[in-house]
Amino acid sequence: MINIYYGATPNVYKVTVAVEEMGFESTRIAVDIFNGDQFKPEFLKISPNNRIPAIVDTDPAGGGEPVSVAESGAILIYLAEKSGRFLAPGGQERALTLQWIMWQMSAQGPTLGQFGHFRNYAPEKLPYAIERFGKEARRLYALLDKQLADRAFLAGEYSIADMINWPWLLFRDHHGLDLDEFPHLARWFHAIEARPAVQAAMRDATIPPPPTFTDEQRKLLFDQRE
Template identity: 55%
Template sequence: MIDLYYCATPNGHKLTMFLEEVGLPYRIIPVDIGKGEQFRPEFLAISPNNKIPAMVDHEPEGGGAPISLFESGAMLLYLAEKTGRLLPHDLAGRAEVLQWLFWQVAGLGPMAGQNGHFNVYAPEKVPYAIERYEKETNRLYGVLDRRLADREYVAGEFSIADIAAYPWIVPHEAHGQNLDDFPHLKRWFDAIAARPATVRAYEGVAESYSRANPMSEEARRILFGQTAASTAL
């Protein structure tokens, strides 16, 4: 059994997508990041960077003590190796998937995340920051669109590279992007959205990133006001 410490964010959805794809039993343990539950000692013991998702595998390969992990990319790689699914076994295919997995965790996720922060969550509009991150998100969409021009999925076969990238394209409208400008990306996006596992993973939470109500100052402080010396609770 996998315990998944989860909130309905792009990084959280990576893990539910994978687990639904492979049919691995899991239990969701909700973490309310707006209330600061990610700073509780019991969560920090699993995720020292106080971010979701995090997970505990109570049945690791070969037996032994439960294994806890944080960082969504590391978790996808671990689960792919555990199950033997969604990661090629040959050296070249594995390398191709991993470089696009790392492209997402080092590029697409952080840039789109900053885009969303300055467009949606920042208490005041900062035109330079908005323009900077919208343009960089647009550039990265272009990278992915060109990659998909001659292949169905990012690394040929459907893999953890696709699962990593897809949730960061879901909030494209909030990030100031039009998928019609990226026809190959749009075709790929629509195909993944239609997968039964994706539908299950997003059921009831598809609009989770759109904040209909303004964020409270307390939630803003908890989410964005932390330093090494501060605590949220």
């Protein structure tokens, strides 16, 4: 059983898609990040950086005590190695898969996150920040589009590289970006969207509009000091 610490975020949807694609039994444990669940001691033992997603594998390969993993990239690699699927054992395909996982974690996620913050949530609209992250977000969409111009998936066969990059595009309305401008990316996005396992993973998922925060919620999410 894979326990998924869950909320309606693109990073969490990476994990729910992977778990469904790999055929693991799972349960979802809600973490209310708007009201401080991520700072509870029992959650911090699993996710020291107080972020979702995180998982606990109650039946790890080889037996033994449950295994907890935080950070979505690490989670997907762990699940792929446990299942023996969606991550090549070696060679160019494995290297490319890991490359696009690291790219997502270092470029796509942080850039779109910062763009969404300054565009939708910052109490003061800062044109420089919105323009800077907006241009970079568009560049990253274009880079994915270029990578997909001559291949069906990012690293050869469908892999965890695709699973980790796909969910952030679900939130493209938060960023004012249109898939129609990126035809190869759009084709890839809709091909993954149509997969039965992805549809099952997203059946109860939501793509909420940018929320309005209370002062206390804003402090919890954006003004941490420790």
